[in-house]
Amino acid sequence: MPKLFDFKFPGECKTLPEGFWSAIDVWIKKPHVVNKRLCGTKETESRDVDREELRFLLDNAEVFQDVILFLSSGVSPAQTHGKDKPWSFSVRTFIPKVNCYGTKLQKEVILKDFDGQQVTFLPFEEDAEGKVSLKKGNIYLIKLLSRGFEEWVLELHVLMLDAWFSDGVAYARLPWLSSDLLPKLVRWSAECKSSEFRSTLSLLPVEKYSLMYQQLKEKYKAMVKVWPEVTDPEKFVYEDVAIATYLLVLWAEERAEKSLTDRQSFVDLGCGNGLLVHILTNEGHPGKGIDVRRRRIWDMYGPQTVLEEKAITPSESFLFPGTDWLIGNHSDELTPWIPVIAARSSYSCRFFVLPCCFFDFFGKYQRRQCKKSQYKEYIDFIAEVSRVCGFNTEEDCLRIPSTKRVCLVGKSRTYKLSDEDESEQQRARYIQSHQTAPDYAVQKSDIRNDGDCCNVKADCDGTPGNTWGAGFQPRDRVETVRNCAALPRDFVERVVLQVANVLLGMTGGGACSDWNQGGSLSVSEVAGLLEQETLQLLKKECGGLQTLLKNNHQVFRVEAGRVHIRDWRDRKSSRADSGRRPIAPGALKTRSCWFHTHHPQGCPLQAQNCAFAHGPDDLRPSTKPLKKIKNYIF
Numbered sequence: 001m002p003k004l005f006d007f008k009f010p011g012e013c014k015t016l017p018e019g020f021w022s023a024i025d026v027w028i029k030k031p032h033v034v035n036k037r038l039c040g041t042k043e044t045e046s047r048d049v050d051r052e053e054l055r056f057l058l059d060n061a062e063v064f065q066d067v068i069l070f071l072s073s074g075v076s077p078a079q080t081h082g083k084d085k086p087w088s089f090s091v092r093t094f095i096p097k098v099n100c101y102g103t104k105l106q107k108e109v110i111l112k113d114f115d116g117q118q119v120t121f122l123p124f125e126e127d128a129e130g131k132v133s134l135k136k137g138n139i140y141l142i143k144l145l146s147r148g149f150e151e152w153v154l155e156l157h158v159l160m161l162d163a164w165f166s167d168g169v170a171y172a173r174l175p176w177l178s179s180d181l182l183p184k185l186v187r188w189s190a191e192c193k194s195s196e197f198r199s200t201l202s203l204l205p206v207e208k209y210s211l212m213y214q215q216l217k218e219k220y221k222a223m224v225k226v227w228p229e230v231t232d233p234e235k236f237v238y239e240d241v242a243i244a245t246y247l248l249v250l251w252a253e254e255r256a257e258k259s260l261t262d263r264q265s266f267v268d269l270g271c272g273n274g275l276l277v278h279i280l281t282n283e284g285h286p287g288k289g290i291d292v293r294r295r296r297i298w299d300m301y302g303p304q305t306v307l308e309e310k311a312i313t314p315s316e317s318f319l320f321p322g323t324d325w326l327i328g329n330h331s332d333e334l335t336p337w338i339p340v341i342a343a344r345s346s347y348s349c350r351f352f353v354l355p356c357c358f359f360d361f362f363g364k365y366q367r368r369q370c371k372k373s374q375y376k377e378y379i380d381f382i383a384e385v386s387r388v389c390g391f392n393t394e395e396d397c398l399r400i401p402s403t404k405r406v407c408l409v410g411k412s413r414t415y416k417l418s419d420e421d422e423s424e425q426q427r428a429r430y431i432q433s434h435q436t437a438p439d440y441a442v443q444k445s446d447i448r449n450d451g452d453c454c455n456v457k458a459d460c461d462g463t464p465g466n467t468w469g470a471g472f473q474p475r476d477r478v479e480t481v482r483n484c485a486a487l488p489r490d491f492v493e494r495v496v497l498q499v500a501n502v503l504l505g506m507t508g509g510g511a512c513s514d515w516n517q518g519g520s521l522s523v524s525e526v527a528g529l530l531e532q533e534t535l536q537l538l539k540k541e542c543g544g545l546q547t548l549l550k551n552n553h554q555v556f557r558v559e560a561g562r563v564h565i566r567d568w569r570d571r572k573s574s575r576a577d578s579g580r581r582p583i584a585p586g587a588l589k590t591r592s593c594w595f596h597t598h599h600p601q602g603c604p605l606q607a608q609n610c611a612f613a614h615g616p617d618d619l620r621p622s623t624k625p626l627k628k629i630k631n632y633i634f
Contacts, residue, residue: 005178006145009152013190016152017117020144023188024119027181028092028110030199034184037169039095039210040201046090054087057109058122063134063161070141070159071111071120088112094170095207098214103128106170118143123171136162138171142185154186197376197406200397204249213245220279228296229273236273239400243329244279246398246407247352251285251325254411264324269312269338270331273297278305287323314341314472321346328353330404333472336361336385339410340427343389347417351391355382356404361434362472379406386410388430390423431468484541484548495534496552497598499526503565504600515604518565523549526563554612555594568595568611569604589613589620 009016032038049057051068058064071087094106109122120141124134139159147153156178158164166173172181201209220241227233251264263285268277271289278301280287288306298307312318314337320326326349328338335355342351358365358378369377379395386393391410398405415423484492506519523546527535530545538544549556549563557566593612595603603610613619 005156005182007154007156007178007182007186009154009186010190013152015190017144019189019191020117020154020185021112021114023185024112024142026188027185028090031094034181035169035172037097039097039213040206041092041094042206043090043092046088049087049089051086054089054111057089058134063136066159066161067120067122067139070139070157071113071118086113086115088114093207095210096169097210099211100167100169116143117145135165137164140177142182144189154182154189156182197379197397198395200399200405201246203394203396203409204246204253208252209245209249212249213242216241216245216248216279216283220275223275226300228300231273235401237275239402240273240275240279240329242398242400243354244276244283246396247280247325247327248283248285250352250409265322266325266327267320267323268327268329269318269341270328270334271307272330274301274305274307276327276329277307281305314468316468319345320349323349325349326351328355330354330356332357333359335359336382337472339382339386339389339391340431342410343391343427344424347413347420350412351386351410352407353382354398354404354407355379361431375404375406379408382408385430387414389427390415428468484538484543484551487537487541487548491534491537492548492552495530495548496555496594499529499549499563500555500565500598502526502529503563515567515569515601516599517567520562520564522562523558554591567604587622589618590622592619 013019015022026033029041029043032040054067055064058067088111090110090112092108092110094108096106105126107124107126109124111120111122113119118141121139122134123138124132126132137160139161141157141159143155143157145153145155158174164174165171166176217238220237223237224233227237229236247266254260254264266280266285266287268274268280268287268289271277271291273295274289274291274297277287277289281304288308290308290310290312292309292311294307294309298305301307312334314334318341320341323345326338326342326345328335328351331338331353335353335357336359338351338353342349355378358374360366360381365378365381367374367377372380383393383395386408389410390413392412392414394409394411396407396409398407500518503518503521504516506521521529526549527545530538535545538548541547543550546558550558553566555566557564588611591612593603593610593614596610596612596614603612603614607614607618
């Protein structure tokens, strides 16, 4: 008898049995979402088979009999063998993130029995010469079973013909299947969600993407250690490596399809830190990046990476007739213009755009539908712009550490070159129809710098003249800091003192009641204490009042939407235990202690134990070392 594990579904699960097959498809087609050592799989040979065809496919009489018995366990012969084609047969090839199998391909035969509500996985190996060997171990079956009224159980059966082998990649550990995979399948079955977007890397061969990504990741990983920007290097370096990988594989496929020999040229509009341009250039593609603001990191790339500090406005001055591809990587205000610029540059110009923040041609994007998510609606809008511009538009989903990872690709046109004039008139009418009233035009001061957006780069600036982009609202050349850090110091100190005095005036309590810790208020209650003029000023900052309070972490502790006075004697309230980095030695005593100056009972810590200065005699100049920028040339 096979080993058996089971997992019960929550009561009144209304999505079964359909949700079961939806979850199984996730495990078959996207195993990387739960097995992080895989990049994905490739499915082939999908068809229905009967008993004799299965015998031929397995090509092993002894194994075949055991598998047939295994498939029929718990199911009546009439159910399993009453049809001409009882099983849906397919093959998937595993694509590991790191090639640990050499020239051998690790595959699985997948047999779906829709009547029996079960699916069986039979692993086999194929060498470079096409020789196939079926593995006797690692054969397992997942079955959905009904136990009475609205009571469902997911079972895992294992056929132990040989020892169970696990390498953690194609072959999972047996306990992992029961402790990790089964609960995931239960959750996916209960949710039964269908994504608004396509599967990741649907336009590319996943195995080629996986191989190139590992090569580029290894080649450019040193960038993380020398990253001079204020942004998170772990996120931005590997995200640009993934985007570069996608483009390089996409372009390689295009060259093979069109029998091209020269590598495609490109221009990255709003290139920001320029790393994507640097990678694409190093990998042999001629191109350049343009951005309104120079970054510190640009000096690290060397002269072979062409980056121009220049304002971009949609006009005849910014057409690129000799360029193969235009790139818009989180290009913000320029995003809807990139298909237009590509279409007007030349008939052969193509584009790749990765939308992030929501902009129309002349301002912020105004929602038009409520049945879709805002993100899905905006992606559909950019796809509509692309189609109006005459592109055969394809959508894909990248594998990057971001919630905004849907890209649009325009590789070819829907019209002939002789119809260019008519298509241009259609484009012009469409753009004109999207000109908004002045009340809806985006104001420079309203552009947010949200956490997941890439507004760390200002993409465009300039004064539009009599151009087809007239009315376009550009971004300021100098990036506006809007995290409350640039607010007047006396304004911030007044708000902090006002809020702290109210908290201290409340009945306090806590572990250290000998020193007044005050009470607590929700952020909305704190907002009710402030004048309307103060709130209006804070509203213009990213995060508003809550950001200001968190910035003043010496005084306040904000948890679960409530504001408390921080007590530095309480280790749970201290900097080290609240998820913040410890104060650097060079920054000790470089700021005055708020509690020493303003709290009725002074600071709860002795001067020698407090990180902040108790009076002017205790104040020291900062000796925190500046981060050095080193030359970094490949």
